[in-house]
Amino acid sequence: MADKQNTVIDVNDLCKTYFMPGGMSQSVLKNVSFKVNHGEFVAIMGHSGSGKSTLMNILGCLDRPTSGLYKLAGQAISDKTDSELAHVRGQKIGFVFQNFNLLMKRTIADNVSLPLIYQGVSEKERRKRALQMLERVQLMGYEDRLPTQISGGMQQRVAIARALINNPEIIFADEPTGNLDSKTSDEIMSLFTDLNKQGITIVLVTHEDDVADYAKRMIKIDDGRKVYDGLRADYGKDKK
Amino acid sequence: MIGQILREAWISMTAYKMRTFLTMLGIMIGVAAVVLMVAAGQTVQNEITKTFDSMGTNLIIIGPGETVSGGVRGGRGRPSVSFDDVNSLKSLKDVENTSYIVNAAVQAVYGSNNYGVSVAGTTPDYLDIGNWEIEDGAMFTEHDLKTGKPYIVIGQTVVNELFGMQDPVGKVLRLKGHPFTVIGTLKEKGDGLMGNDQDNIILTPATTLRQRLRGSYRPNYSDTAFVKVTSEDKMEAVANRIEYQLRARHRLKEGVANDFTVRLMTDMVDKVRSIGMILSILLASIASISLIVGSIGIMNMMLVSVTERTREIGTRKALGAPNKWIMFQFLTESVMISFMGSFIGMILGVALSQIAGAVLDKAVPISIWSVIISVSVAVVVGVVSGLMPAIKAMKLDPIDALRYQ
Numbered sequence: 001m002a003d004k005q006n007t008v009i010d011v012n013d014l015c016k017t018y019f020m021p022g023g024m025s026q027s028v029l030k031n032v033s034f035k036v037n038h039g040e041f042v043a044i045m046g047h048s049g050s051g052k053s054t055l056m057n058i059l060g061c062l063d064r065p066t067s068g069l070y071k072l073a074g075q076a077i078s079d080k081t082d083s084e085l086a087h088v089r090g091q092k093i094g095f096v097f098q099n100f101n102l103l104m105k106r107t108i109a110d111n112v113s114l115p116l117i118y119q120g121v122s123e124k125e126r127r128k129r130a131l132q133m134l135e136r137v138q139l140m141g142y143e144d145r146l147p148t149q150i151s152g153g154m155q156q157r158v159a160i161a162r163a164l165i166n167n168p169e170i171i172f173a174d175e176p177t178g179n180l181d182s183k184t185s186d187e188i189m190s191l192f193t194d195l196n197k198q199g200i201t202i203v204l205v206t207h208e209d210d211v212a213d214y215a216k217r218m219i220k221i222d223d224g225r226k227v228y229d230g231l232r233a234d235y236g237k238d239k240k
Numbered sequence: 241m242i243g244q245i246l247r248e249a250w251i252s253m254t255a256y257k258m259r260t261f262l263t264m265l266g267i268m269i270g271v272a273a274v275v276l277m278v279a280a281g282q283t284v285q286n287e288i289t290k291t292f293d294s295m296g297t298n299l300i301i302i303g304p305g306e307t308v309s310g311g312v313r314g315g316r317g318r319p320s321v322s323f324d325d326v327n328s329l330k331s332l333k334d335v336e337n338t339s340y341i342v343n344a345a346v347q348a349v350y351g352s353n354n355y356g357v358s359v360a361g362t363t364p365d366y367l368d369i370g371n372w373e374i375e376d377g378a379m380f381t382e383h384d385l386k387t388g389k390p391y392i393v394i395g396q397t398v399v400n401e402l403f404g405m406q407d408p409v410g411k412v413l414r415l416k417g418h419p420f421t422v423i424g425t426l427k428e429k430g431d432g433l434m435g436n437d438q439d440n441i442i443l444t445p446a447t448t449l450r451q452r453l454r455g456s457y458r459p460n461y462s463d464t465a466f467v468k469v470t471s472e473d474k475m476e477a478v479a480n481r482i483e484y485q486l487r488a489r490h491r492l493k494e495g496v497a498n499d500f501t502v503r504l505m506t507d508m509v510d511k512v513r514s515i516g517m518i519l520s521i522l523l524a525s526i527a528s529i530s531l532i533v534g535s536i537g538i539m540n541m542m543l544v545s546v547t548e549r550t551r552e553i554g555t556r557k558a559l560g561a562p563n564k565w566i567m568f569q570f571l572t573e574s575v576m577i578s579f580m581g582s583f584i585g586m587i588l589g590v591a592l593s594q595i596a597g598a599v600l601d602k603a604v605p606i607s608i609w610s611v612i613i614s615v616s617v618a619v620v621v622g623v624v625s626g627l628m629p630a631i632k633a634m635k636l637d638p639i640d641a642l643r644y645q
Contacts, residue, residue, distance in 0.1 A: 057639050060558070062557075062558060062638050062639050062642075063639060082563060083562045083563065083564070086557065086560055086561060086562045086563070087560065087562070089557075089558060089559065089560045090559065090560020090561075091560070095558050095559065097555075097642065101551060101554070101555040101558075101642065102555075103552055103555070105251070105252070105255035106251070114555075114556070114559055115559040115560050117244050117248070117561075118556075118559070118560045118561050118562065118565060119560070120241060120244075123244075123247075162559070166560075
């Protein structure tokens with residue numbers, strides 16, 4: 001029982017195959033299995049084309065596996081409908097994207113509270129919670145500015161605040177520092193580390209080693225297969 | 241949820257003010273044109289009704305028979321309805337009054353002024369038949385008719401052209417060299433249906449006209465006879481009685497065609513009204529083309545908007561927006577644009593039609609129907625032109641949408 005509650009992600013024998021017109025098919029994920037427990041900070045690594053993005057999309061409930069089981073916080077995801085998946089995304093998942101994906105015509109506060117709209121939270125309550133989240137990412141006083149008026153690093157912090165607002169089970173960060181310079185990258189990664197220390201489960205997708213270094217655990221995907229799963233610090237020791 | 245969708249749509253609309261305004265302009269012009277054209281059509285119809293009311297609608301008009309030669313119908317035949325024929329109709333059931341006219345077009349001369357005028361030789365009852373009223377002086381009497389007195393009653397155009405500021409009653413003017421005494425003037429009636437000046441008229445006893453202004457051919461026959469019926473629903477019955485009576489008086493055998501024609505004013509009114517109706521529909525149809533163009537503008541703008549905001553749609557979906565929410569958001573935007581556009585267009589149309597009415601000195605009605613129709617059309621237009629883009633937005637795959645550059 002305790003174990004079940006503690007497991008946020010449970011992936012078992014996950015496969016994803018794309019079928020192309022003309023009978024061709026391409027296997028992108030091959031029999032991937034792993035678990036992520038509550039409070040972990042995991043980096044999923046791999047070259048481009050390795051299948052890590054596909055894995056991320058399935059984990060983020062944006063896509064469904066061709067076969068295999070995926071349980072998020074104890075809930076089986078594989079056979080849910082589109083609207084059920086949307087509900088799961090809104091309730092249990094926080095997303096941080098490489099290019100921030102903020103709505104440029106909306107204020108920072110509106111952006112942060114956007115996920116709450118789809119849960120029917122009142123405008124007043126949304127604003128209140130947006131301000132709390134902005135405080136958590138040290139952006140107090142910026143709530144009524146537009147995203148175009150702040151720096152890239154700040155924009156990503158807004159996106160992190162947005163990911164936090166629905167108290168998600170897990171945060172998925174897809175190359176969160178890909179569009180940032182190294183100094184700002186460090187700031188963002190430190191913020192993730194802090195959030196992880198506060199007990200938030202984080203799954204990070206990256207191909208940069210120094211970004212992955214912030215994570216404790218690392219899963220490496222190559223050609224659709226899991227080729228490493230262990231402590232980040234231990235990776236490569238056996239090779240050397 | 242509805243409140244939040246409305247708010248989201250409103251923010252998106254106001255984010256691109258110029259584009260939203262230009263799109264709205266298309267619908268605005270379309271609706272304004274429809275409202276304006278419907279108002280124009282209705283004004284024409286009202287004018288038609290007004291003109292007919294000034295003539296009286298429960299009239300039966302009897303004219304000469306049509307000439308038929310070799311099976312080809314020609315124009316008006318020789319006058320065939322005599323004064324006595326007309327007088328005999330007065331005793332028919334449901335007939336309120338009768339009158340007849342003989343026409344002459346002459347130059348009227350008074351002092352150094354002269355003016356071309358149409359003279360109607362008629363009976364005192366013509367006032368009642370033609371809905372004329374005496375402005376000043378008096379109408380000639382039955383006695384004047386019998387004795388062929390050279391008395392005339394003149395319309396306002398004749399008064400203005402010949403007498404100017406003078407009081408015409410009692411003055412003598414000349415028609416074809418013969419002196420006629422003005423004994424009265426007629427109240428102004430305005431333009432007739434064909435734009436003819438109904439006030440350019442002189443009334444005189446029919447006998448006088450026959451003696452002095454026209455040749456001696458068939459002296460006791462009318463050009464046109466009028467029968468006023470007590471009520472409109474009895475028109476057909478009275479027309480049949482008239483036909484029977486005149487055929488008997490003219491001793492026409494069975495199988496011989498009428499040597500006169502009987503026309504119902506109500507039929508003519510219906511015909512002209514239906515022309516006015518067709519005109520209204522035509523004008524409105526032409527105007528609605530611009531409404532269609534306007535709605536294509538909305539669809540175009542919404543399609544561009546969906547493409548432009550692909551990443552936004554992907555983000556919203558990733559953050560938990562259900563597909564329906566996305567669809568309604570875009571649908572609401574297009575309905576709001578078309579609704580606001582049509583509302584402004586409607587006000588614009590009503591305002592412009594009233595200004596045009598004021599300039600042209602015509603009473604232009606504000607039709608509640610054109611308002612209801614244009615607003616409901618706008619909502620339909622908004623839904624129809626917003627549906628395709630909204631479905632496109634709904635169907636976007638969040639993964640592709642997030643990657644879209």
